[in-house]
Amino acid sequence: MPVCEIISVGTELLLGDILNTNARFLSVELAALGISVLRQSTVGDNPERLAELFTDALSRSDILIASGGLGPTADDITKEVCCKVMGFELVIDDEILAGIESYFITKNITMPESNKKQAFVPLNGTVFRNKNGTAPGIACEKAGKCIILLPGPPRELVPMFNNDVKPFLSKYSDGVIISHTVRTFGIGESAMAELADDLLWNENPTVAPYAKDGESLLRVTARAKTAEQAEELCSPVIRKILDRLGTYIYGIDVDSLQQRVVELLTEKGLKVAIAESCTAGYTAKRLTEISGASQVFDCGIISYSNEIKINLLGVSAETLEKYGAVSEQTAIEMAKGVRTLSGADIGIGITGIAGPQSDESRKPAGLSFIALSDVNNVSVEKLETGRTNDREYNRYVTASRALNMIRLYAVKS
């Protein structure tokens, strides 16, 4: 089995300005490819120290994957140092230069001379085009050793790794590892783990529970000689999980709750409209992350004050007075109001207190009410996160709960 090291380059990492999410992403992906990660290292933008690290790491490991330091400025030195250590000559790549130039033309900016630096690539190296930025990725291979250089921004690194580096690395990988992710909503990690308890002791496939942002998931991972054999190992275990977790599961290998919601609404030919107070656009923003969301969503109202709730959504002043803006009753009237206003099949009303401060009602931050209305019925759910001090989390999980209500409605439609 080949041995790999992950190298992160950037003084901002040594100063703690940013969290190193690339090292974690690469570790997970390399494990899935059956490539062992021996060490992760981080150094600053310093040519001597980076050269020393590359040389040491090559003496221990077969593959080095470095990220960062491919930018246009003078302190971006990863490519130059790698080529020096590996003995590769840097030459200009006209196609990449043209790509960088056209990137600036579409942005209506004159290309700074310094950006030309990014068009230099190692002679006889492998180049990975960057569809999300100007720095190409690079691989230098020599005498059984390989250094791969990737851009630092995760937005550029992640798609480049998935699309180009994974296939490139397949020749180093021994056998295959197949992984499936079962995603749930509405059940905690420990409750989920208890329902799947015996499976967590499996050796092949392994079953591992994770929790993130108010969701729980199980990752099923099998190793085998071929993909078919690995899939055969996974199937019966996934069937058991489906039996035990039922409608808590919103998807297998789907990216997100919102992806599943858009799929389901499209399939059922339903449109949803959303009135949001505390989440203030977060639910609509997440739904519209999915390309094609315009088929199922065309109207959102953010009613951050009582006046807007009354004037736009037709919430009654009496309801607001009697029960308060953060109440079942207000959520219901918001859901009905936005449905009527938009002509959608389903209306969602969300009202709550994101925190960190409570409002004049003294209800706790983290409390919210979410209502779903169709032409005949209305239902409402109460959510209490218990995290009074976490505005971002409260807004996120409130939006998630609304998305999950839409999902469960669409499943039954």
Added chain:
Amino acid sequence: MPVCEIISVGTELLLGDILNTNARFLSVELAALGISVLRQSTVGDNPERLAELFTDALSRSDILIASGGLGPTADDITKEVCCKVMGFELVIDDEILAGIESYFITKNITMPESNKKQAFVPLNGTVFRNKNGTAPGIACEKAGKCIILLPGPPRELVPMFNNDVKPFLSKYSDGVIISHTVRTFGIGESAMAELADDLLWNENPTVAPYAKDGESLLRVTARAKTAEQAEELCSPVIRKILDRLGTYIYGIDVDSLQQRVVELLTEKGLKVAIAESCTAGYTAKRLTEISGASQVFDCGIISYSNEIKINLLGVSAETLEKYGAVSEQTAIEMAKGVRTLSGADIGIGITGIAGPQSDESRKPAGLSFIALSDVNNVSVEKLETGRTNDREYNRYVTASRALNMIRLYAVKS
């Protein structure tokens, strides 16, 4: 100035099961103490590899701070390896043993025999009590070199560092490091770096350019004996940057563009209302990330279809027919419409194509128009990101551009 390395021990880090937040926390704290971090390294729970790393790192650096591997199980080997490398003998500490025993008594659990291992400490070493767990922290000093071992769980590491390790390290600390971040919008990283070119070669303070999510920033970092002296070094450089970058700069040491926008609108007593098409709630979501946003924002309309643009915002069917939904004219009518509807001082209208597909107009994905209307005037900006394939980026920077237009309006009000 003493030089330090951060060492994280744990196979779970190499597998990517957890994110290394300890390395970032320690980096920030050490920088603030004036101790340079030369390298961060992560290795698994393997005695030979850890010994090799300790030995190499000691040859480069004065202080090593290692976290993880102090637990009670057989694969927890950090303390044993450290003492072997440094030549310290491990002896049982009766007070720590009593502490561990009483920890289990209060939790009503019989102490597993293996936990006794945690009561061994290096003879002539320094011990840091753990108030949040059973593994004590440890420092071994010899011949001008020092290894500090801390427990892995952040819940234990963070308070131990703050309460015990910081005072312990003060004897190694030589002066302080102060850092300020100048954040800009509307100028690319290389263009910004060219304007500040001569400053980038400064040695104290250093000036370093960064780019992230369509924004560029400069970090100014000074080292000095005292905080006052460091601030004195920073001031003239920051003044030069302010002169050169002018209104591109939205703030110094502020968290985000939206934070500055909420501050400015609050200061000027202005309210904004937002009509969004392609960003579909993203702008409102970002504005309302800031606690207190309800003072300056109470109405958002997401009009994802022509019908909603016509019925709710009063965009004319003729405009949509003649110029298309993605046009200057439509953006302007959206901005005017939402301002009138809400009674806000400023109305924002955003329409564009997020991608990856274009719409029936065949205009390119990444194109958007953003209009700002007040009672007397209206202005409109065109944005072309050139990234047809990056829906998230296009939506994010379009929202950023809208926030920046609000900022520039409020600055002049």
